[in-house]
Amino acid sequence: MTSCEPVNEQTSFNNPEPMTGFEHTVTFDFQGTKMVIPYGYLARYTQDNATKWLSDTPGQDAYSINLIEISVYYKKTDQGWVLEPYNQQNKAHFIQFLRDGLDSVDDIVIRKDACSLSTTMGERLLTYGVKKMPSAYPEYEAYEDKRHIPENPYFHEFYYIKKGENPAIITHWNNRVNQAEEDNYSTSVGSCINGFTVQYYPFIREKQQLTQQELVGYHQQVEQLVQSFVNNSSKK
Structure with a gap:
């Protein structure tokens, strides 16, 4: 292996x-x-x-x-x-x-694993000054964190939080920390799908910021894939 x-x-x-x-x-x-x-x-x-x-x-x-x-x-x-x-x-x-x-x-x-994802994260983000944004999907909440941080003037994060039966938290952030660097974005996803904990990092240091549609669309494909594995077992 x-x-x-x-x-x-x-x-x-x-x-x-x-x-x-x-x-x-x-x-x-x-x-x-x-x-x-x-x-x-x-x-x-x-x-x-x-x-x-x-x-x-x-x-x-x-x-x-x-x-x-x-x-x-x-x-x-x-x-x-x-x-x-x-x-x-x-x-x-x-x-x-x-x-x-x-x-x-x-x-x-x-x-x-039992799902331990906190879907109240959005409410907590608001207490830190993170802004809630319009979401392209009714099942998702969208947040943008662009607080002024002196040691990192390029700080910029997005959170897309899905509640309900199969919750998910998609985090998308700019890795840039100084003027010599260029903007580059990474993504992490934590989710619960049909009783399974599913985690992955689909995009690492992308030159372009990804949209909510791109990020959620990717996770929808992951959901379908994991569900197909479970459904396959019922057909054997």
């Missing part, structure tokens, strides 16, 4: 390199809740330069785990974001990602 060990029991690497990423699936048991994940999303769990891929548990129903790290190649189309598993068209991006952590590939960490 490259960096993560998903299971304690015997691990099998009998699947070949993916062509589409969907040829095989691997089943995981999170404390009684199962996920069935197409193996192309499991690039972190490979051997021999991503030529040997994780296969389903030999002689068992599922790998018993508490955490899984899936990897997606993301690209923007006219219809919005697309999150792809490893395939023959995008394999060069994954190989570079596995080698040095760069390129348009994102790790998404999924845990079977």
Whole structure:
């Protein structure tokens, strides 16, 4: 494996390199809740330069785990974001990602934890002088933090907070701290999806500030992806 060990029991690497990423699936048991994940999303769990891929548990129903790290190649189309598993068209991006952590590939960490996300964060932000903004989505609250901080005159943060059944907090901020640097924006996402805690950092040091539509649109794709893994388990 490259960096993560998903299971304690015997691990099998009998699947070949993916062509589409969907040829095989691997089943995981999170404390009684199962996920069935197409193996192309499991690039972190490979051997021999991503030529040997994780296969389903030999002689068992599922790998018993508490955490899984899936990897997606993301690209923007006219219809919005697309999150792809490893395939023959995008394999060069994954190989570079596995080698040095760069390129348009994102790790998404999924845990079977009780949701501890605080959706009252917006109310607390207001007490610090953060401004509430109009939101492009009724299920999200939007906030902008542009307080004057002498030691960091370029301080600028955005918060998009989703309440309800599957809450999320998307934070987008400017990393610039001095005049010699240029603006560059990073993003972190904490969320709860169908009883799982899901965390990821989709954009690191982007030259352009991303819009709420871009950030929320990306998370909507993550929600659909995680939900599809759970739904797949009910079809097996």
